[in-house]
Amino acid sequence: MARRGVVAAGHPLTAEAGASILREGGNAVDAAVAAVMASFSLESALTGLGAGGFMIIDAPGSEPVLLDFFVAAPGHSDRERQKELLPVPVHFDANTTQVFNTGAASCGVPGVAAGLAVALERFGSIGLADLIGPGVHFAREGAPLNREQAYVLRILEPIYTATAEAREIYAPDGHILAEGECFRYPDLALALERFAAEGPDAFYAGEVAKRIEQYVCDLGGVLSRADLAAYEVIPRKPVGATFRGHEIFTNPPPSAGGILIAYCLSLLDRLGSDDVVGTARVMKLANEARGAGFAEGLSEAGFAEDFLAPGRIESALGSSGDRLGSTTHLAAMDSEGLCASVTCSNGTGSGLVVPGTGIHLNNMLGEEDLNPLGFHMAPPGSRVSSMMSPTVIRSGGEVVAGLGSAGSNRIRSAVLQTTVNLLGHGMAPQEAVDAGRIHLEGGLLQAEPGVDPEALSSIESGGQEVFRWTSRNLFFGGVQVVTRDPESGRLDGGGDPRRGGAVAYA
Numbered sequence: 001m002a003r004r005g006v007v008a009a010g011h012p013l014t015a016e017a018g019a020s021i022l023r024e025g026g027n028a029v030d031a032a033v034a035a036v037m038a039s040f041s042l043e044s045a046l047t048g049l050g051a052g053g054f055m056i057i058d059a060p061g062s063e064p065v066l067l068d069f070f071v072a073a074p075g076h077s078d079r080e081r082q083k084e085l086l087p088v089p090v091h092f093d094a095n096t097t098q099v100f101n102t103g104a105a106s107c108g109v110p111g112v113a114a115g116l117a118v119a120l121e122r123f124g125s126i127g128l129a130d131l132i133g134p135g136v137h138f139a140r141e142g143a144p145l146n147r148e149q150a151y152v153l154r155i156l157e158p159i160y161t162a163t164a165e166a167r168e169i170y171a172p173d174g175h176i177l178a179e180g181e182c183f184r185y186p187d188l189a190l191a192l193e194r195f196a197a198e199g200p201d202a203f204y205a206g207e208v209a210k211r212i213e214q215y216v217c218d219l220g221g222v223l224s225r226a227d228l229a230a231y232e233v234i235p236r237k238p239v240g241a242t243f244r245g246h247e248i249f250t251n252p253p254p255s256a257g258g259i260l261i262a263y264c265l266s267l268l269d270r271l272g273s274d275d276v277v278g279t280a281r282v283m284k285l286a287n288e289a290r291g292a293g294f295a296e297g298l299s300e301a302g303f304a305e306d307f308l309a310p311g312r313i314e315s316a317l318g319s320s321g322d323r324l325g326s327t328t329h330l331a332a333m334d335s336e337g338l339c340a341s342v343t344c345s346n347g348t349g350s351g352l353v354v355p356g357t358g359i360h361l362n363n364m365l366g367e368e369d370l371n372p373l374g375f376h377m378a379p380p381g382s383r384v385s386s387m388m389s390p391t392v393i394r395s396g397g398e399v400v401a402g403l404g405s406a407g408s409n410r411i412r413s414a415v416l417q418t419t420v421n422l423l424g425h426g427m428a429p430q431e432a433v434d435a436g437r438i439h440l441e442g443g444l445l446q447a448e449p450g451v452d453p454e455a456l457s458s459i460e461s462g463g464q465e466v467f468r469w470t471s472r473n474l475f476f477g478g479v480q481v482v483t484r485d486p487e488s489g490r491l492d493g494g495g496d497p498r499r500g501g502a503v504a505y506a
Contacts, residue, residue, distance in 0.1 A: 004060040007331035007478035008493040009035050011042040012405065012502035013143060015495065017134035018332050021126065022506030023117060028332040029057060029123040031506075032129060032340035033116050035330050037135030037192060041185055042143055044344060045152040046406065049203065049353075050361040053250055053344035056238060056390040057123050058399040060337045064249040064392055068234040070116025070384065071108035071364040075380030076226035077213075080113070085366045085375060088158050090348065092475045098408070100348045101366025101375070102159050104147070104221030107350050108364040108384055110229050113200040118233040120232040120342070122405040124424055128196040135192050138327075139358075142184035148178035148474065148500030153361075159363075163349035166360070169353065188453060191358025204228045208357050215354045216361065223361070230381055238392075239264045239304045244423045246400070250391040250415075253298040257412045258388035259307055260286050262414050266313050276455035283413060283440040285316050286336070292347070298385060327406035333399075333482040333491060335392040341402035341413075341482075343392040363368065388410040398486040401429075406499060407477030413439040414477030422481070429481045429494035433501070437476045447474055474498045 005028060007018035014440050018035030032055065038049045047053075052071035058064040058484025085101035092098070120128065145153070153160060153176050160170040166195075169185050170177055177183055194202045202208060205506045216223045238249035240264035248265055251258030267282040268274045289307070297303040306312070327345035340439055350363040364384045365376060376382060389411055392405040401422060407415040414437060421432035436450025445466045469475075478499030483492045 001289060003335060005031060005216065005332060005493045006482045006491040006493045006503060006505050007035055007330065008482050008501065008503045009039065010046070010478055010496070010497050011039065011146065011149070011498050012327040012504070013138065013369045014039045014042050014330060014409065015502045017315070017505035018330065019504035019506045020134065020467040021131060022334060026126045027124065027336070028334040028338040029119055029334040029340045031334070032330060032342050033120055033124065033457050034131040035135060035332065036112070036116060036342060036344060037132055037176065038138055039328055039330065040188055041138035041183065043149060043328045044183060044185065044360070045149060045156060045349065047112070048346050048360050049113055049188070050110045050359040051320070051346040052108070052362060053115060053342060054255070054386070054390050055115060055119050055340055055342035056251070056392055057108070057190055058247065058249070058339045058392040058394070058402070059123060060398070064238050066236040066238045066251055067115055067119055068236050069111035069118070070255070070388070071384045072227070072231055072379035073361055073380055073382050073384060074107070074109055074223040074227040076141070076230055076412050077222065077224035087117055088348070090155050092155065092473060098494065100363065100386045101164065102348065102350050102363045104216050104219035104352060106363035106366030107216055107221050107223045107352060107361040109223060109227045110359070110362060111231060111233065112232050112344055113195060113203045114231060117200045123340070128199070132192045134195045134234055136189045138254065139185045139189035139192065142182040144182050145177055145181050146211055146500050147179050150177065151474070158347055159349055159351045162241055163353065165353035166351050183457060185358065186356035187356060187424055188189055204231055211357055212354050212359065216352065219352065224242060227380065234498065239308070241308065243269045243419065245395070245425050247394040248391060249394070250388070251389045253304050254383050255386040255388065256298060257389035258391070259304055260290070260412045261391070261416050262308055265288060265419065266308060267316065267325050268420065270313060272473060274420045277454050277458055278421065279284060279417060280440060280445055280459050287440060289316065295385070306362050327408065327411070329390065329404040329478060329480050331402040331404065331480050331482045333402055333484050335489060336482060337399055339392055339402040339482065341392055341397045341404050343388040343390045343404045343406070345406070361368035388414050388423060391415055391419070393423070396486065397482065400486060401483045403479060403481035405477040405479040407474070409441060410439050410477045413437065414479050418479045422483070429483050429492050433481060433494035433496050439476060448476055472498050
C-alpha cells in the first residue's frame, strides 16, 4: 500500500500524532503542526507555548522558505530588571557539565503560537481546531514519561522545582516525575483550545498577555504586554550549500547554526574527504571562523554570502595546512513531496510557569551559547541568535530529505554528520541517525561509541585532545529525519534514540 507520508519526532506519540493527520488527508505542514502541539505535553521539558522555533518548508514548484518564530528580546516597556540571572549547573554525566541561566531575567518573547499559525495559513490545508486533538488529549489525560524525557527532567530538576507553579506539574507528589509516571498539564489543554478558538492573539494580547507580564515582572523580569504585542513571524530565504551534487537549505542569519553547517559542508565538498578525520578538521575550521566579528556580522546584510563565498572557503582550506583537507525537532513529508522540518526550543526552561495560561516560559536570554555578545545586549524586538537548523535537501530540484536536531551547540555537528552519512556514505535514514558522532568545542573533541577508533587515534597523534564517551547520550543531539525517493516515491525516516525519537507512517 502506498504511504501518504512519514513523520519523525522526538517521541513515538508525537510522531503518531502527526501521522494520524496525514491519514485523515492532511498534508505535511498540517502533520507537523499537530505533532508540535502534541510535543508540548509529551516533550514538555524541551518545548511548549513559551518556546521559540523555526520551520523550513519546501513545497513542490516553489523555493524553500524559513519561518523564523524564534524568541525575541524583550524591553519595549520602561520596566527595569531587578534581579540577575540564576545559574544552574546541568550534569549530563560525571564528566560533562554545562551551566544554564534561568529565572525571570532569562525569559524572552515566545514565538511558537504565532509561528504555527502562520505556517498553517500559508501552507496548511486543515484548521487549528482539527489539529489540536492529540495535544489536548495528552495534556488533559496525561501520558507516562518515557526514559529519555525522565532523564531530561532529572538533570533539570533544580529548574523544574524552582517555583511552586513548576512543582505543581513536575513534582506533584513532592519528587520530580520519574520514568513511567504520568505527566498532566490541564492548563495546557485549555490553552490549546483557546488557541484553536482565538488564534495566536490569545497569547499576544488580552488577559493571557497581562498575566504573563504581571508574573514575570513581579519576579524581576521585563517581558511585557508591549513585547508580546510587537512580536511578528519573519519569513526568511534559507542559506544554501552544495554537497555531493545535492542542494542543502538551512537556517540563515541572524541565527548561527545553519551558516556554520553550510560552511562545513562546503569545506567537505571541496576536500573530497568526509571521514572522521576530515569531519573533525572542518569542525576546527568552523570554530576558527567564529572569531572576532562573527556574532556582530550575523545581523548585517550580505553576511551569509560573504561568509560562504568560494574564495573564503578555499582560503580556509589553504590556511589549514593540508589540502586533504532544551530543544526538540520533528520533520514531516507527504507523498506529494511537501516537507516541513521544524525545531522548537524552550532552552532548559526558566522555571516560570505562568498560572492559568498553560505556558512555561523559555530561558533563552540566559543561554550562553545564544548570547555571544553578552547577556541582555540585544535591542528590544531583535531575534536571539540560535544554533537551531531545520534543513531540507534537494536533488534535481525535488526535496529528498528534511532533518534537524536538538542539542544546543551540538546541533550543528549532529546535522552535519547526519547529512554526510545520508549523502556521502549512502546510509539509510535510521542508520545515518544511529551512527556515532563527534563534536569539537573548547579545544576538546568528544566522541561517542561507534566512532572509528583508528581515526580518533590519528587525530590524537596530531595533538588534538579526545574524550571518549562510554555510551550514547542526548548531549550529542537528537536528529529526526524524513526522506523521499523522487523516482519511486518511497518514504522513509529515522528517529534519534538519544532522545527517544521515533518514526510513524501514514
